[in-house]
Amino acid sequence: MKNETGKAGTILAIESSCDDTSCAVISDGKIRSNVVANQDVHQNFGGVVPELASRAHLSHIVPVVDEALKKATLKIEQIDAFAFTRGPGLLGSLIVGAQFAKGLALATGKPLIEVNHMEAHILAHFIDEPKPEFPFLNLTVSGGHTELVVMRGPLEQELIGQTLDDAAGEAFDKCGKMLGLPYPAGPAIDKLAKKGKPVFSFPESKVPELDFSFSGLKTAVLYFIRDRIKENPDFLEENKSDLTASIQYTIAKTLVKKTMLAADREGLDDIAISGGVSVNSQLREMMRSACEKSGRMLFLASPEYCTDNAAMIAMAAHYKFLKGDFADLNAAASPRLKRRSTAS
């Protein structure tokens, strides 16, 4: 449904693609509230259990939406449109947010806006100052994706590189699991690595050009730990900090190298990083230093807008609202939703 409005409104957005239930309210492009309920039911399973995630979304969604409205000091009648994450993500989780948003749109007679979660991660950079200027290069590193995207406009996003197997966040989480860390392991690795040194060298991926691969690192870490434990059963406990520092350094080095290669190739001077892994302190530091050395500007979003949140969905919905790009009530949740073509 297209109906160019050119006017900004007040939008309530819901994010439920994985294991965080979140609701945000945006007015004229400014975030008024952003509420996130995390799910700790997955911690002991080493990953997100889809069935448990959808159940937790069901119990969180009403209080989370209520709180977002309260914090925004608004009533449901004052909302101009309802947005939801259509994909990519877990089907059962996506359905909860999609159906809830549709119910609200139907009950109030207001339009519905569907948002692509990956496009939204990048638009988190438009919530606070300083905002990058178009065109710029964005590296998105999350639990499910690793993508290099040329941003030509808020909704004009060109994918130029991606992972061929595991995502960067998955590499953190799977390696962390081998070290006995709870899911998601990224934050714990970040913390432990500060006490260690990258003394163990793990292989960097050999994938050419702008694509990534992290499954080789996972296997290398697995065999390395197995062999060292044979020699010393306490190896893991005695070397946890150095192991985390080495794993983190290997991942960050690859991400920085490929980002710089992409920036050189595309001739872009502004670089942004988004997604949960972009909170990582070493990645931030190494990216900052590479940008400084090459005279580039680096844009980092506030951590609350890097990990999954509805504020980024609201920001993407804001741009769609301006264009009058509304969804049909039968727009179905789509676990493998692709990016739209760049022309929009």
Ligand code: KG4
């Ligand atoms: O963007 P996000 O919240 O959800 C997805 O869309 O996947 O990203 C979650 C990922 C997890 O893999 C988690 O381990 C990782 O982000 N992560 C981190 C850090 N904080 C979260 N990885 C490394 N260092 C961190 N500080």
Ligand code: ZN
């Ligand atoms: Zn995400």
